Amino acid sequence: MSQQPLGTLSTENLQTLYTQYQSKQLALDLTRGKPSAKQLNLADRIDGILESSFVASNTDTRNYGGLDGLADIKALGSWLLDTPESAVIAGGNSSLTMMYQTVLFQKLFNPSWQGEISFLCPTPGYDRHFSICEELGIKMIPVPLVAGGPDMELAEELVSNDKSIKGIWCVPKYQNPTGVTFDDETVARLANLGNLAGDGFIVLWDNAYAVHHLDNKHPDPLADFWALSEAAGTLDSAFLFASTSKISHAGSGVAFMACSDTQRAFFLKHLGMSSIGPDKVNQLRHVKLFPTKSALANHMALHAELIKPRMELVVRKLDEHLKAPSQGEWTRPNGGYFVTFYAPQGTATKIVALAAGLGVKLTPAGATHPYGNDDSDSVIRLAPSFPSVAELDEAMDAFCLCVALATAQ
Numbered sequence: 238m239s240q241q242p243l244g245t246l247s248t249e250n251l252q253t254l255y256t257q258y259q260s261k262q263l264a265l266d267l268t269r270g271k272p273s274a275k276q277l278n279l280a281d282r283i284d285g286i287l288e289s290s291f292v293a294s295n296t297d298t299r300n301y302g303g304l305d306g307l308a309d310i311k312a313l314g315s316w317l318l319d320t321p322e323s324a325v326i327a328g329g330n331s332s333l334t335m336m337y338q339t340v341l342f343q344k345l346f347n348p349s350w351q352g353e354i355s356f357l358c359p360t361p362g363y364d365r366h367f368s369i370c371e372e373l374g375i376k377m378i379p380v381p382l383v384a385g386g387p388d389m390e391l392a393e394e395l396v397s398n399d400k401s402i403k404g405i406w407c408v409p410k411y412q413n414p415t416g417v418t419f420d421d422e423t424v425a426r427l428a429n430l431g432n433l434a435g436d437g438f439i440v441l442w443d444n445a446y447a448v449h450h451l452d453n454k455h456p457d458p459l460a461d462f463w464a465l466s467e468a469a470g471t472l473d474s475a476f477l478f479a480s481t482s483k484i485s486h487a488g489s490g491v492a493f494m495a496c497s498d499t500q501r502a503f504f505l506k507h508l509g510m511s512s513i514g515p516d517k518v519n520q521l522r523h524v525k526l527f528p529t530k531s532a533l534a535n536h537m538a539l540h541a542e543l544i545k546p547r548m549e550l551v552v553r554k555l556d557e558h559l560k561a562p563s564q565g566e567w568t569r570p571n572g573g574y575f576v577t578f579y580a581p582q583g584t585a586t587k588i589v590a591l592a593a594g595l596g597v598k599l600t601p602a603g604a605t606h607p608y609g610n611d612d613s614d615s616v617i618r619l620a621p622s623f624p625s626v627a628e629l630d631e632a633m634d635a636f637c638l639c640v641a642l643a644t645a646q
């Protein structure tokens with residue numbers, strides 16, 4: 238790769254470089270935020286950790302029952318969710334499933350959710366949240382995500398005037414895809430939204446990256462959404478979610494949610510129609526793996542050792558090669574799994590296509606927006622966790638080359 242910043246090369250030189258790069262036949266993937274194998278290895282001790290002791294607090298975890306999860310795992314849930322233990326429900330391996338069930342049960346069984354239903358979607362956001370809305374026929378209304386979280390001025394105006402709006406998606410910490418953490422004022426205003434909205438309004442508080450700091454000593458602070466909702470008298474609107482997917486093993490973790498007593502009774506009533514209880518053996522394995530909050534924090538510090546160099550590499554390459562804002566702008570997250578690249582208007586699709594031509598897979602332009610519609614054709618989500626550092630280095634050179642070429646053209 239050129240020693241000179243790519244963004245300073247002439248179009249002709251960039252084109253020559255692009256052709257040279259094509260011959261490398263790269264096969265690199267920056268699409269999904271999957272933990273790397275090394276990250277997964279950190280939790281391998283979970284295999285056999287029970288040593289055939291399956292009983293916890295008088296519960297034989299091998300048997301049926303315990304719809305709301307094993308009592309002993311609730312502490313882990315409360316550390317992640319930042320709620321009282323008594324509010325926690327521990328489920329299967331996916332918090333996304335619990336979010337889907339939450340929305341589905343409201344849609345099917347909440348009388349105030351009849352007729353047209355809309356959701357506010359802070360944008361850019363997590364594509365799978367948007368897929369749930371699409372699947373269930375819920376109209377999505379984008380709300381720009383700004384420095385401190387969703388544009389609350391707009392969110393408040395919308396819920397006050399449009400009673401079809403029954404929910405908002407939030408990833409409050411190290412947001413997917415921007416890495417933004419919501420500021421205190423935004424969290425307080427989100428907790429108050431239920432007072433402005435029509436009946437049955439819910440906030441889906443997806444804290445998937447609650448403990449995923451790059452530097453354990455300097456995590457982004459996040460206000461206490463549960464306490465603020467309680468104080469605002471809107472606890473029935475608050476649904477909080479988290480999981481160990483990016484803490485232990487992504488495919489076999491434990492998911493958690495928390496909500497008010499009323500919503501808990503409603504959720505469990507409907508959940509009980511499809512399940513006799515979650516995998517409590519796996520829940521107990523997680524109790525043993527993370528017996529204390531500090532054991533969890535120590536484990537997350539090991540994750541940070543692996544993910545921090547990758548996140549830093551992405552930002553360093555962008556800083557080195559591209560000139561902001563004429564060649565794009567990018568976020569500098571303190572945690573989570575993603576960096577968002579804001580390409581100059583109208584160039585994201587082209588950049589993604591150019592990268593594909595070099596064998597570098599990027600999330601399709603628009604994927605971070607409801608219905609896949611990024612009107613400004615600008616947002617590209619970069620997910621550096623999975624490739625090795627060497628692969629990422631190469632992928633980022635190729636990415637910067639494609640940005641420089643697309644913007645030069």
Ligand SMILES: Cc1ncc(COP(=O)(O)O)c(C=O)c1O
Pocket residue numbers: 270330331332333334363408413443445479480481482487492
């Ligand atoms: C914001 C967000 N929520 C939820 C998930 C998925 O969580 P789970 O594995 O618990 O279903 C992800 C995974 O990337 C995510 O980024």
